[in-house]
Amino acid sequence: MYDNPDPKSFYRPYHSTVDRVMGECSVFLGIPYALPPTFEGRFKPPRLHRGWQLLQAVDYGPACPQPVRYTGVTKGITDMDEDCLYLNIFSPKTGAGVAQKYPVMVYIHGGEFIRGASNLFQGHILASFYDVVVVTINYRLGALGFLSTGDENSPGNYGILDQVMALRWIYDNIEFFNGDRESITLFGPGAGAGSAGLLMVAPQTKNIVKRVIAQSGAALADWTLIQDKYRAQNTSRVLGQLLGCSIESSWKLVNCLRTGRSFYELGNAEFPPQVGTFPWGPVLDHNFTVPADDWYEGWREKDWKFLTQPPEYLIRQGHFNRGLQYMTGVTTQEAALFVGQNESLAPYYEIDAKFFDQKIREHVFRYNYTLNPNGVYEAIKYMYTYWPDPNNSTVIREQYINMLSDLYFRAPVDKMVKLLLEQRVPVYIYVLNTTVEALNYPQWRKYPHNIEHYFLTGAPFMDIEFFPKREHLQRNMWTDNDRNMSHFFMQTYSNFARYGNPTPQQVLGIHFQRAYQGELRYLNINTTFNSSILLNYRQTECAFWTQYLPTVIGVLVPTYPPTTEFWWEPKEPLQIAFWTMSVACFSLIVLVVICCIMWRNAKRYTKFTIAITRKRPIIDI
Known part of the structure; x- marks a missing residue:
């Protein structure tokens, strides 16, 4: 750590002759919070860890299996194994005397439920300078974490139940690390934000979760919780065909994947689902009985099921911590991430009208709008066409990014905000309209999904050795705006974890205001000294996806059930x-x-x- 993040300290390379500012925190890495989910544990909920006598907590645990294109030394994930249920704790350095209890911030990484690892988020700066205990966790990903056949053979939700187990472990043990078990805040981007929203209403964890900071995601997003069990079954069958397993029955499929395929094969299997955009994710538990098993010590039968009702219903019924406080935000170019990942568009990433039309039709097809596909296509086309100049490729790319951003991120976030405001939950909103200047991104993706990562990890104040080499970070690359914005985010996030208010006092001249029904105030973050409170961000576009489009569709036709399973087919030994x-x-x-x-x-x-x-x-x- 080279600088004190607080600008008032004047510890900046050009202000001081001090070359290095030492922040101190205690770091515990690679703590197992559950037994390894291997052999009998594959495709089953996590099992309670039996404890340990002495643990060398000096190295990160392996990342959970995921596609190899996201792993490697240059990408920050050097080790990958099915035995991956570990967490890391960053605790502020305490002085002599009575130990102080600090707020606990639990980071849940994003990655569409198929990639990511706890070691990619460095909690040193937050813990050292902002007096919070930071915990980062691994959870099972992809098929190993979310394979669901919609019945007792593989109910699914293993990855989200890993998060439940980790939260229980944190609640039971965090006081030994100077954490306050009654002040636990969940935060994370994308899938991490969606997971935090689900954990906030889940029966197993709703009383543990005090606050949530949802970055560019919400539990109400289509990709956060798959409610159509046939859709989940369909994806599992596609995986089975890809890996050469029998799909005649769900038992045969699961048995083949459990005993006949390695974690490498399961983690590296990438394919587009036949329904929806992302293949894996939590599913709604349906009415089936899971057999009791003494192997799962510490789990009651009801704990096998994560959610039996949609989160919208649970929130309307008040099934959450009554002291809940919620903070959320989006960026102005969320889906630029998807454009940048599309190698067919390289190197210029230009989008024409033909490409845009094709993507709209693909969306209509993937989501099974069979009652009125042409009407849905025309509605989306009308909403996102720039009518003054429909053939302007620059604007077409901007509108394409807006369309995906509204669909996947902004509309679900807007819906969640309004739902919580109906329940009188305090809500704070921001829209990030600034970038990491040091990265020098092109204009069309200056404010992409999870750009906050660099600010929240304190990258401008950290040794570059803590970050993946692929990012090409240098110590002298950061600008004053980068440093100030990093301090702003770490200060407001830690304030929210401590007080339930991101700015009980102004931070660099900026002050959040609460949102209210009919008056959705949000902080428009341009730069630290050029931000303002605005109202009702993209309400027409969000209402298009949540209110208008469902009336055009009529009824969303569920995925058709598999046709090869019959009543007489054997499913169990x-x-x-x-x-x-x-x-x-x-x-x-x-x-x-x-x-x-x-x-x-x-x-x-x-x-x-x-x-x-x-x-x-x-x-x-």
């Missing part, structure tokens, strides 16, 4: 044994009946022959 014995017994009975019939016929024939012989007349010749 006991059923296989039962049907095997039944067929054998039936065959034996048929064989006995046939033998009896043949014996009876043979006996009749013998008697008839004897009778004829006795009655035959004697003829002399």
Whole structure:
């Protein structure tokens, strides 16, 4: 750590001859919070860890299996294994005397539920200078974390149940690390924000979660919780076909994936789902019985099920911590991430009208708008066409980014805000309209999804060795705006974790205001000294996705159920044994009946022959 983040300290390279400012915190890495989810534990909820005598907590645990294109030394993920349920704790340095309890900030990484790792978020600066305990966690990803067949063979939600187990561990043990168990804040981007929203209403964790900071995501997003079980089944079948497993029944599929495929194969399997945009995610638990198993010590039967009702219903019914406080924000170019990842657009990333039309039609097809596909296409096309100049490629790219940003991030966030305001939950909103100047991004993606990561980790004040080499960070690259914005984010986030208000006092001249029903105030963050409170961000566009479009669709047709499963197909070993014995017994009975019939016929024939012989007349010749 090279600088004190607080600008008032004047510890900046050009203000002071001090070359290095030391911040101190205690770091505990690679703490297992559950037993390894391997062998019998694959495709099952996490198991309670049995504890340890002495642990060398000096190295990060392995990342959970994920596609190899996201891993490697240059990308910050050097180790990957199925044994990955570890967490890391960054605790402020305490002086002599009575130990002080600090607010706890639990970071849940994003990555569309298929990638990411806890070691990518460095909590040193937050803990050292802002007096909060920072915890980062791993959870199972992709098929290993979210494979669901919609029945008892693989209910799904293993990754989100990992988060539940981690939260329970934190609640039970964080006081030993100077954390306040009654002041736990969840924060994270994208899938992390969606997960935080689900954990805030889940029966197992709702009383643990005091505050949530949802960065560019919400529990009400379509990709956060899959409510159509046939959609989840369909994705699992696509994976089975890809890996060469039988899809005749859910038991055969799960058994093949559990015993016949390595974690590397399962983690590296990438494919577009037939329904929806992202293949994996938490699912709504349906009405089926999960068999009890002593192997899962510490879990009650109801704990196997994560959510049996949608989060919208639970919030309306008040099923959350009554002291809940909520903070959320989006950026002005969220979906620039997807454009940048599309290699077919490289190197100029230009988008024309034909490409835009194709993507709208793909969206209509993927979401099964079969009742009125053309009407849905025309509505989206009308909403996001720049009518003064429809063929301007620069504006088409901007509108394409806006369309995806509204669909995946802004509309769900807006819906969540309004729902919480109805329940009188204090809500604070920001819209990030500034960038990391040191990264020198092109104009069309200056404010992408999760740009806050560099600010929240205190990157301008950290040794570059803590960050992946692919990012090409240098110590002298940061500008004054980068440093000030980093301090602003760390100060407001830690303030919210401590007080439930990001700015009880102004931070660099900026003050948040609460949002209210009908008056959705948000902080428009340009730069630290050029930000302002505005009202009702993109209400028309958000209402288009949440209110208007459903009326055009009529009824969202669910995914069609698989057609290869029949009532008589075996799904479990006991059923296989039962049907095997039944067929054998039936065959034996048929064989006995046939033998009896043949014996009876043979006996009749013998008697008839004897009778004829006795009655035959004697003829002399």
